[in-house]
Amino acid sequence: MGVLLAVANGYDDDNKARRRPVFGQMALPLLNRWTDSSALSLGILGVGNIGLVHLKSAVAMPDVEVVAAADAVPGNRDRAERAGVSRTYDDYATLLESEDLDAAVVALPPFLHAEAVERAAAAGVDVFVEKPLARSTEEADEMLETAREAGIAVGVDHTLRYQPDMAGVKAAYDEGGVGHVPYASITRLNDHPLGKPPADEAPPEWPMDPDAAGGGSLVELGVHCFDLLEWLFGDLEVQDASMGRTLETEAEDAATVLMAAPETGTTITLHCGTYQWEQLPEVNTRLRLEGVTGTISNQEHLPENFYAGAAKSALSNVGGRFTNDEPDVFGPTFYLQAHYDALADFCDAIREGERPPVDGADGRRTIELAETAYELAAESDGEAAEPETPEVTL
């Protein structure tokens, strides 16, 4: 596919590749193990919702063969088999021991990421890890050191920068459409894991457990925003933060972070939360860049009507079938297509022996920013809760 090699100034000329951001082209000799001209063999570790999206994406990719999937839940394995995987395992460790893989997608809960990467490293298998990469920078450091020692590549599934609306914002910003941007804001809200009425399935417990997930909504949603914001504005400095809970859960379901981007002179606020009911296909992700001459909003770069956009994409794909063009996978659903593009770029990088475009360092960086936000929020809470020193009269 050679998309990375075709990128010169940020985007390809064709429409599909315009969604693909610029990434460093640093070649990593240690990643050049993959030299076979046959398909990239891929294993999917965890085929819950997002794991199944990765599986279906990979199945649709040229030059990628999904050889096996693993999940502890029988129903998920059944779905994986229906999606085209011939072999499934109830344990990802057994899959890694049994299969000859070039790469694995780690779509397990966060508390299993480190162990999965360690086992993949032992098997010499490159990994594409769901976010958050790890539950802490300490855990991320251990993972990345293990990967470095084993010579495996680590990619991370941060997908906002792959969405067409976000790419549209970046293009408008880079083109100077509003001049200097003193202020930007991003909001990302959904209802994971409790959902909205009617309650139709048991919500998993691990997302509500900071020990298992690494935090609450800030690591569920905020890390995606951090990745996007650094892609837009460069290094961020977290200046203050506040965590909130709308229910009596251990993990926060709302987070607000104040940041500065020194390179662009931009003050940024981020608010993310898992408290708001979500009605797909609508998703509440709003990015606004307030510039000197106007505003850039991701809403301006979304299809005006989701269903109309979906129909257009569907027609394009159907037409492409007769002209032998490759379809946009998950074409009518741009947020799922972003996952496809992220995984496709990872596979391309592995195939070319290059660093994954969103790599372990990027994933670790988002966790570092989240940790700083947690620390600042805890300091603020501590100050608020600290009692005044009583006067003691002897």
Next chain:
Amino acid sequence: MSATPVRATAVDAADRRGSWIPDIDARMAAFEPPVRDLLEPSLETLADADRITLVPDAHYPFHPSSGMVTDPAVIGAIVARLEGRTDADIAVAGASNDRIAFDRTAEYLGYASLLERFDADLVDLTDDRRVDDICEVDRNPTAVSVPSRLAESTAVVVPSLRPSEDGPVAGAMRTLAGTVDCDADPARVPVAATRAVDPALAVLDATTAYGGAPAAGDTLFAGSPVDVDAVATALLGRSLETDAALETARGDDGPVSVEGDVDFDRLRERVPDGELPPPDETHPAVSTAYRVYAAVAGDAVPPQLEGGR
């Protein structure tokens, strides 16, 4: 007409900003006067009880400001009143369902920390010993297994004001139905549960209602479970005749009267009459269309559009 009218009382919201006060103590303080007024006529009955069990709508940890569950602050205000005016052992009870364990729901909704302020217990009825009962529903004997905590205490059911997934109000009868075991026709189970448990009182939490959207109702109602469900049905713009369980329970009862300091018609206008949000699972027709498109275009079908396959 039912012999005893349903009592209604308004919650003073004059000084409130927005529709929701996050501080549960502040909400409990606001609810104490209307709860006092509503419970007064029932205190003689309740004062004789050794054990009183409150059964709120706590079927899932939806935020109480959505109107999809009973506000725990309403329960707190009732517990406070009952503790002050009776010597009964008081408990707040609920049951696990196939989606979530009751202890998780209760924890997230704040019942565990709420009840620490009182000498009241939180009871998961799921594993409670069962007391078998036979009650007549529509001239058919119907077997019901009731948790002993409910069978052996005076029950007060405190439903939210919202529709059920099937359309009729969730109400007092269906809140009780969620606590019992009964293999009868689904339309009979709420009736059987109500007759087997025989609650002393139902308190409808209409402080926040949900009918396709939330709305501040700022009202509490109290009465018999069947009459309270009839009131809830009217507030949500539904017909009594379209609720088979309610129609069975009401039999030949005439209209329900409501007394109190509430403008019922104005409240009925304020409460939306919609349904629950559509499920995430895509409509089967859309799923089928997407699969056809995917087959023709060579695209993949997202898991969300698989239509439960």
